[in-house]
Amino acid sequence: MISTKDITGLILAGGRAQRMGGIDKGLIPFHGKPLIESAIAKLKPQVQTIVINANRSITKYATYGYPVVMDETPDFSGPLAGFSVGLKACRTPYLLTSPCDSPLLPNNLAELLAVEMGRGDFQLVYASSKEADGKVWAQPVFCLMRSNLQDSLDQFLQKGDLKIDRWFKELRTSTVVFDDPLVFANVNTPDELKKLEEVSA
Template sequence: MQAEQMTGLVLAGGQGRRMGGRDKGLEMFADVPLIEHALHRLRPYVNEILINANRSHDEYSGRGARVVADIEGGYQGPLMGIWTGLTLARTPWVVVVPCDSPVLPDDLVPRLAAGLGNHDIAMAHDGERAHPVVALIRRSLVDDLGAALAEGERKIDRWYARHALCEVDFSDCPMGFANLNTEQDKARLERQWTQ
């Protein structure tokens, strides 16, 4: 799959409740904002990057990405962010990553694309558990997702289950999917990553 066929989507629209309400994408990890780690993983492989953010737009702008707020407000969760990305993307595929997983594999995007086969969604699996917010999604599913949201669906895995889904094996690098929900998570991963 060529870069021209893919849009990157970084989910940075949460409230950061377990981080004291701070905007997680702007938190520092190894002296670099978390958002930059996500952008670094996507840039070589996609045509455009969208940052889904519901605040701090000035801080996110100027990073070589289009900053987009949830189409419907109220912090409705990552599925709303995914729908926003699918709605606004201009390519047939959207690769989704969270802003708070700074050590995602460098080859994440080509591995998801290679594992897709004839499916509509390829989701990362670290050998122990799936990571629904790390996925390659066919953009033409946008209307179905909009309908699911209108029906009250907010669980990513339940919506994925409605479609041709495959899991892509990343069991060789499970630490790559660590996400930082708390200060303790961040300190622990920084120690492990810099050793």
């Protein structure tokens, strides 16, 4: 049985946020507090410790008291670059990842992914969401992976591939479907932020 003590939480705050006009997304106010604070509050009870992946505003992120790790690859190369430095910083058997801009992420994310992980010989379990129309969408940046995947990921990145789903195909993976698509809603535009504040008021 995987316990909270076995899991490090990685918050991905390393993106460019082009659709937000390039401002640092984790620091945008949501209900009056920086978005990253929602992610920390949601993840903290689910994990042993937290690591933040950021490529700017390092001193601001460091004020939360957790290690801040920067991508080792240039040019904001996406979540896999964050996964890579997160795995390097991880001192527990498992790493749970979440972006900084999904403030309603499930309180039982770690628990449900861990249960699925224990059900088979999986290396990585990711979340999926079920929309109102019954369609199921993969949410690959919300995942629980074994912390020994560093070599596999580095070899994949050395090929110059940054597509998250292609790396997953090289692994033994499974998914857990969450019925409420809102829990993975992320904030890409000021309008989306306003709508999310309204539904989570």
